[in-house]
Amino acid sequence: MTAVAPAPTGVAAPALVLPMPGEPLPAECRREDCEERLRRALAALRETLAGHPPTALRPPADEVSRVRYRWLIGHHAAFGVWQSLARVLHALTAASEAAVGSLTAWAAALYDTYSVLFLYAGSCTPELYAAMLRPHMTAAHPAFSGGWSRDHASVLAALRAARDQHSPARIAPLTRAVKDNRRVHMAVAGTLVPGGASLLQQSGRHPGHGPTEDEQALYDDYFHVQRQPLCRVAHWAQLVRVLGQCTADIAGHGLGLAPEGCPERFTRDALELLTAPALAGEPPLQIHRPPKGRKA
Template sequence: MPEASVERCDTALVLRELGELAGGLLPADRVSGALESARTSSFDQLFWFRWITGHQVTFLIWHLMERLLSAGPEGDVPSSASLAKLEAYVYGYCAMLLYCGSCPRDLYDSLIRPRMFLQHRAFSGTWAPDFAPVRGLFRGRDLLGAQGREAAELSRAVEVNRAVHEGIAARLVPSGRSLLQQSMTEVPVRPSERTAVIYDNFFLTLRAPVSDEAVTAQLLRRLRAVATDLAANGLHPLGDDSEARPEELLREEVLRCESRIGHLLHQVGEAAAGHAYESRLRA
């Protein structure tokens, strides 16, 4: 998880703030200083913050998804309640893709991609330790036995996620060649414990055994920071770039995610808080 030591987190307060920020109600007495700080950041600082923090939120979402998928006996289909939470997390991942991918292409080329290359010339998202347990879900394999409305809505969320992922990749890397693909002419670098450490190191992530309550606290604090940034700067602080977007990002369901990004963050926070509460009851 992104940090080993965990401060106390007022879950109810943060959830209320996320709801207020999503609804455009800025609670000035609690977040005005954070809003002012977010507004005064340089664009390099802002988009670097989004790249790192958005990925950290994503790792936490994947971790919570894996806990849901592995909660029952192997081969069992998740309950309707678990499917609904998985849907919230998938849309939360959509929100993080849009958030991380909001940087201008020239800034990605000049700031973000070179730093990943300096970390390793084959640096790749496939090295993310938290993704392997949920890869099957995003490829449509893990829920073949699920039935009903919740399963259908989760499948729809996965399709939207695929469109967002492809659209962000097409916008930021129009050549279609990632660092890993560029390095394929050399010796291939396969995911390993070493590449996992390299990946975590880049995203300022330390791992240690922590409780579900601690994971939720880490997630809520980051969601609050992301929501505050969005309230201060909007998703596209440099202006509307719709003319430069690939067709995947212009799909109606993707634009709906973008317009509801604050609400998606709030839903992720509520799902995570519910998971932590249920874990305490089981303890």
């Protein structure tokens, strides 16, 4: 089991284990407990949705600690979703006509999950963000930026490829989810940083200039991410576990009102959108149907 250590956010949590983007997730590995870990993670998620979250999934009780907790755990969940989303988008790019519909539904569901996670990670007040989170990032690097994430960059590249391959009509649900995600991003950013200037912009760096390898490594270190090979089932078990933590927190403490400009469905249906892919019970590329319970 991965050792628990304090992340730079001040939260003690297991490191998130991810392969480098683009590395294959083998169907099998040398560990014998991956299937059991997935079974336990899904059972804990279902218990949480039934109103009985296991102790291991419960968030800190006080608001200030939950700000740091949500920032770290929300990002951990987003990184796992991004890796799964990039793989689904690559599969969509290469898909036969018969598979386009199901893969588009999966990609849209994962984008919606990411939108809820963005709301979750950034659900604190502007005052707490300015006092607690922004200084931590500035201390790590004056130009600290979400654009340094290896995993999100891989999603953007895969999305461009899928759009180039398929007509807008064929992937309309995905397009809607992407547009809604951008609305969420703008709404949260506008609430947390009313002036609109990111650390990257304040540092004088142009957003179009890509990050260096050192900056990407620093981003991983900040969010306590370890890069090493991982099998498909282990990746999914880890993601379901972290989504269970987010679910327990939202179920107990809520997300608050949707920021201005954010589609209301992401707060109204937060738990459904957050957990729909996980409750399908299988990693996305092992199925040929949209997640159960998802609406067209």
